[in-house]
Every structure is written in structure tokens, then in C-alpha cells.
Amino acid sequence: MSELVPRKRIMVVDDQAAHLKALCDILGQHEFDAIGFATGELALAQLRDHRYDLLLTDMIMPGMNGLSLIEAARALDSTIACIIMTGEGTVDTAVKAMKIGAFDYIIKPFKAATLLPVLARALDSRQLRSQNLRLEAALRDRIDELGRVNLFLETARKEAERTSCEKSAFLSNMSHELRTPLNSILGFAQILASDKYPKAEGERQRFCQNIVSSGRHLLQLVNEMLDLSKIESGKVSLMVGAVMLDEVLREVQAIVAPLAEKRLIALAMPADCKLELCVDRMRLKQILVNLLSNAIKYNHVHGSVTVHCSVARGGQGCIAVSDSGIGLNPEQMEAIFLPFGRAGRDESGEEGTGLGLTITKRLVEAMRGSISVESTPGEGSTFRIELPLQGAVASMPGARVPFQHAS
Secondary structure (H helix, E strand, O other): OOOOOOOEEEEEEEHHHHHHHHHHHHHHHOOOEEEEEEHHHHHHHHHHHOOOEEEEEOOOOOOOHHHHHHHHHHHHOOOEEEEEEEOOOOOOHHHHHOOOOOOEEEEEEHHHHHHHHHHHHHHHHHHHHHHHHHHHHHHHHHHHHHHHHHHHHHEEEHHHHHEEEEEHHHHHHHHHHHHHHHHHHHHHHHHHHHOOOOHHHHHHHHHHHHHHEEEEEEEHHHHHHHHHHHHHHOOEEEEEEEHHHHHHHHHHHHHHHHHHOOOEEEEEEEOOOOOOEEEEEHHHHHHHHHHHHHHHOOOOOOOOEEEEEOOEEEOOOEEEEEEEOOOOOOHHHHHHOOOOOOHHHHOOOOOOOOOOHHHHHHHHHHHOEEEEEEEEOOOOEEEEEEEEEEOOOOOOOEEEEEEOOOO
């Protein structure tokens, strides 16, 4: 069974009723769907609402003439094939018709044998124009897609270069951080093992204490590097559920209070903080202990550390840890969350691995939160974390949520 081919829709416009009817009848006999109109205005109104393959229009008509109709028709549909019928077969007429986009013109009177080949060529031309427009649109889409791919690749290249630089810096810093306590351990151990240096009992004890202290620092550094490595590789899972913030703050206060007392730091915790967060309890405790420990260590004698709780504008729970310590300058703030980016705090003489805030940031982001810092050199710093409130996230309480690294 042969496939049905849709009939081509042809609009015929002629103010002579007899000629118009005869044309429509002839075209209908040759498998065209021909519709006739007596004026250009009526034809244009039809073109606004319906699509035609070809426009066959008389040149001279009352009101809108054939040339004006073709211009208006092509403004509505640039692919429509247009043919002028005219009794004035002059070069000037042909030039005018071609300038406004007519495919051809035919001189009245004419026979069907003369008209049909012109119509066939016009329809072939329309098909070619339609295919060309589709190809141009497809080409533009591919160019746009190629542009997006190139932009993505350029972004990926820059990210890879940045990651490579960070990795190199990380490995360099890690090598330095590991060698420092190792050299201390080896140095004091060699002194203790040597018979060349006389050692009093007090010296031996001091050397052993230095070895223990360096060993603990080295162990802490290794543990934090392993922790960061697990986080970065996505191997850390979070037990996210409903957690009362005031309960965690009391536990954290009990941990850091001895350090604050030793350094004569006033520790002010919120009296009433009833926020219920949707977080991993153990990791939240780790985050707060790290922030409060840093606020105490990098502070002045008789300084203060204050914790505030509130609900942020985005509907998240906000915890702010403020201190009256040494503060940070803009350059230090840019590096504060980078691995080993202790931001010049080595000048304070405080021992640290330089990984605590990096891990803190990763954990906060893993729990769908954010962390920021505000600081003024010599006046102190405020670290602010925002975490989801219970009921404000899609995760069910107690569900096991795998860590996803935040870019």
C-alpha cells in the first residue's frame, strides 16, 4: 500500500472571480489543496492564522496589490513560495517581484501546462529553503553546544590546575608538618641513647616529655590527615537525625572549660538555646570543640569567648563563636580553611595541625550547611556556621546519609 502524501496547500489571490474559480478548479484536479481569495487583505488575514506552502497572487488588485501581499506574507513565513501573475510581462515587473522575494512570475493568460512546472519548481525551492533553515538552526545549536562544552572543558582545566597546585602545596606542607615532630622525636631519642652526653635525671625526664609531646602531635596530625582523606574521598558516612543543640553545647563546654580556665579565658555559653538541628551529633560536637578550642588558644589572657544561637534568615540554625583574640587580616582569611592554612597563627606559638578548620568546613558542608568568618586584626574573630533545622530538610530523622563533597 502506497503512503498517503499530504496535498500541498496553495493560496490563490485574484480579483477576477471567474479566473480565480478556474485556477482553483484546475489546481484541485492536480492534487493541490487550493483556496481562493478576492483581495489581498482577506488573503493576509488567512495567512496570519494558517500555514500555506505557496502563494499565487495577481499583480494588480484594488487595495493591497500583489507585491505588498508577498512582502507581508514572507514577513509571516519566510519559507512560503510566492509567484506573481501579471499581464505586464516587463523586465521592471520581474525585477520588482524578485526583489521582494517572489520565486517567479507568470504572464496572463496562461495554460495549466505552463503553470504546473512553475509551481513544482517553486515548491522544490521552498523545500530546499526549509531544509536549509533547519540545517542552519541545527548548526547554531551545535555551535552553542560546542561553546558550552568548551566552556566546561576550560573550567575543568582550570579546576584541575588549581587542584594540582593545591595538591602539590598540600604534599609539601604535609611533608614539613610530619618531619617537624619526627625530627624532634629522633633527636631526643638519639640523645637519650647516646653515651657521649652526660644526662641528669631531670634532663632525661624533659627529653622523654618532649618525645611524648611530639609523638602525640604526630599522632594527631596523622589521624586528622586520615580523617580529611576519608572525607575528600567520600568514604565518611553521617548519621543525620534530630539533635538538640543545647545538649551538645553542654557536652562541648565540659570539654573546653578546663582549657579556658587554664588560659584565664571567660567562656560565655547561651543560657537558653532550644534549636533542634538535623545533623550528625558526633560531627557537630567535633565541629564545635574545634571552633571553641581555636577561639581559646588564639586569644589574649583574660580574653573572652562567646557563643550565640539564632535562626538565620534562610530558615537554618545559626551558631556563632566569637573571641577577643588576635584576629585575622584579609589574606589570612582567604587561607583559613585551606589544608595547613594556619594563616600566620604559628606566630602565636600555639601548637596545631592546620587541618582542623579544613575538616570543620568539609563536615559543615556535608551536613548541608555553611561556614563563614568575620575578623578584625587585634580585635578578634567570629566563626558562624548555619545548619539545617529539624523538619527543614528532606532527610528522615536517623537516616544514614553518605557524605558528598561540596565543591
